[in-house]
Amino acid sequence: MSIFERYLTVWIALAMVAGIVIGSIAPSLVSAIAAAEMASVNLVVAVLIWAMVYPMMVGVDPSSLRDVVKQPKGLAITLIVNWLIKPFTMAALGVLFFEVVFADLIAPEDAQQYIAGLILLGAAPCTAMVFVWSQLSRGDESYTLLQVSVNDVVMVFAFAPIVAFLLGVTDIAVPWETLVLSVILFVALPLGAGLWTRTRLGEADRIEAFQTRVKPWSIVGLITTVVILFGLQGQVILEDPQVIALIAVPILLQSYGIFALAYAAAYALKVPHRIAAPCALIGTSNFFELAVAVAISLFGLKSGAALATVVGVLVEVPVMLSLVAFANRTRSNFASKQGIEPETS
Numbered sequence: 001m002s003i004f005e006r007y008l009t010v011w012i013a014l015a016m017v018a019g020i021v022i023g024s025i026a027p028s029l030v031s032a033i034a035a036a037e038m039a040s041v042n043l044v045v046a047v048l049i050w051a052m053v054y055p056m057m058v059g060v061d062p063s064s065l066r067d068v069v070k071q072p073k074g075l076a077i078t079l080i081v082n083w084l085i086k087p088f089t090m091a092a093l094g095v096l097f098f099e100v101v102f103a104d105l106i107a108p109e110d111a112q113q114y115i116a117g118l119i120l121l122g123a124a125p126c127t128a129m130v131f132v133w134s135q136l137s138r139g140d141e142s143y144t145l146l147q148v149s150v151n152d153v154v155m156v157f158a159f160a161p162i163v164a165f166l167l168g169v170t171d172i173a174v175p176w177e178t179l180v181l182s183v184i185l186f187v188a189l190p191l192g193a194g195l196w197t198r199t200r201l202g203e204a205d206r207i208e209a210f211q212t213r214v215k216p217w218s219i220v221g222l223i224t225t226v227v228i229l230f231g232l233q234g235q236v237i238l239e240d241p242q243v244i245a246l247i248a249v250p251i252l253l254q255s256y257g258i259f260a261l262a263y264a265a266a267y268a269l270k271v272p273h274r275i276a277a278p279c280a281l282i283g284t285s286n287f288f289e290l291a292v293a294v295a296i297s298l299f300g301l302k303s304g305a306a307l308a309t310v311v312g313v314l315v316e317v318p319v320m321l322s323l324v325a326f327a328n329r330t331r332s333n334f335a336s337k338q339g340i341e342p343e344t345s
Contacts, residue, residue, distance in 0.1 A: 012317050019230025020237065030231045045228055046185045051221035053131045053186060055214045057194025058207065059141035059214045065143055071143065074266065074275040078147045081262045081283040082125040083158055089257065090122025091115070091166045093250035102246050110304050114247055117308025119166045120295050122254065123159055125151055126285035127211040132222055133285060133320055135215070137327045139278035145191065147282055155287075163294070222317075229313050237314070247311040255319045259284040263327070273334045290311045333339065 011157040023030050036043045086242035106114070126133075126148075201207045230237070239246055259280050266276035291309040299305040 010076045011219070011223050012226055014320065015226040016230050016314070019227040019232075020234035022227065023231035024233035024238075032059050033228055036234055042228075044063065046281065048225045048228070049129070049186050051188055052129070052218045052225070053190040054193055055135065055211055055218045057131070057141070057145075058211050058214070059194075060134075061142060061198070062195065062306055071271065073269045074143060074271050074279045075147060075150060076267070077265050077271070077279050078151065079260055081258060081265075082151060083154060084127065085261070086164060086254075086258055086283055087119065087123040090121050090250070090254050094118035095252055097246070097250045105246065106243075113299060114243075114302025114308045115310075116167055116299065117291075117295055117303075117305035118247075118250060119163060119308055120291040120305065121251070121286050121288070121312040123162045124165070124287040124291040124294075125155070126282055126287050128315075129222075129320075130282045132218060133281040133324055134278040136324045137277040138270075138274060138331075139280065139281075140274040143275050143315055144282075147278060149198065151282065163234065163345040173345050186215070206335045216338055224316060229310075237310075243307070244311055244314070247308050248315050251312055251315045254280050255315070256282050256323075259323050267334060272332050273327075275333075277324075281320065281323060281327070284323060285314060286312055288316065 014145065033044050035043065094115035098114050103111070130148060131144060133139075134141070171191055197210065198207055201210055262275060262280035262283050266279050271279065288309060291312065294304065295305040295309045
């Protein structure tokens with residue numbers, strides 16, 4: 001692992017602090033970045049996410065996609081966890097904590113806002129960042145692409161009905177242009193660039209050498225994205241740290257619980273680790289761009305729902321790094337206990 005990957009938790013922690021500081025001392029800079037939007041997608045963040053995804057896409061071998069159908073279990077786990085379990089467990093945890101456990105600490109109207117934000121997070125599985133987590137856990141690039149692509153198709157049809165049902169409303173204004181544009185920016189364009197790069201490089205050794213050179217930029221993109229996100233929401237975080245901690249509790253339980261469920265299912269079904277790790281990570285991570293955009297459009301920029309989705313971003317990065325580390329530590333054990341040939345790095 002490079003020095004960036006080895007100490008990624010440290011860099012992320014420093015990025016969080018840097019973002020909050022920048023947001024406090026240079027609000028005009030933060031405002032300028034926030035204004036660079038199209039269809040509720042921040043274009044600066046989009047470029048950085050593109051930089052994160054591109055190194056992963058270079059590793060996608062189109063000829064290997066036909067072999068993906070030989071491993072349907074990983075895709076089945078991804079879809080079942082993301083759409084039949086995760087949104088409903090997140091809603092249940094939100095109700096449990098904000099209507100029961102934290103009832104004496106939170107005003108009822110605020111509690112409902114936080115629950116709504118948690119529901120939006122739970123119903124928006126990861127699209128872009130999962131490529132980073134997959135890369136860090138040595139996941140199968142082609143299979144990860146398939147998982148994300150199928151997930152995006154399901155999201156187009158399932159996100160609004162599930163959110164509407166869980167919020168108890170009959171009409172929800174989902175910014176479809178945000179969803180479509182995000183898929184184009186975070187999946188289609190990096191994939192096209194990656195395939196073009198593979199064609200230009202030609203030989204496998206040259207492709208591997210190129211990936212090694214550009215891989216650090218994926219981590220730089222991640223760190224810079226964290227700085228910007230915390231710069232945009234740092235003031236809110238500083239003003240009410242107790243609420244941040246309360247919102248983080250159900251998100252933490254959900255994240256580790258969903259990962260354990262998906263990872264255990266993959267283990268039981270003897271799914272290879274290069275598929276099992278991304279399979280579990282894609283359900284744990286969230287499509288926070290969509291969740292934040294919908295929260296703002298439904299409840300407002302300063303709403304409790306919007307705050308809850310931002311807390312999801314704050315919690316997600318360190319949680320995902322810990323789960324990537326766990327997946328990497330259990331790789332050989334995972335393989336040996338399943339009777340699978342150990343995977344080489």
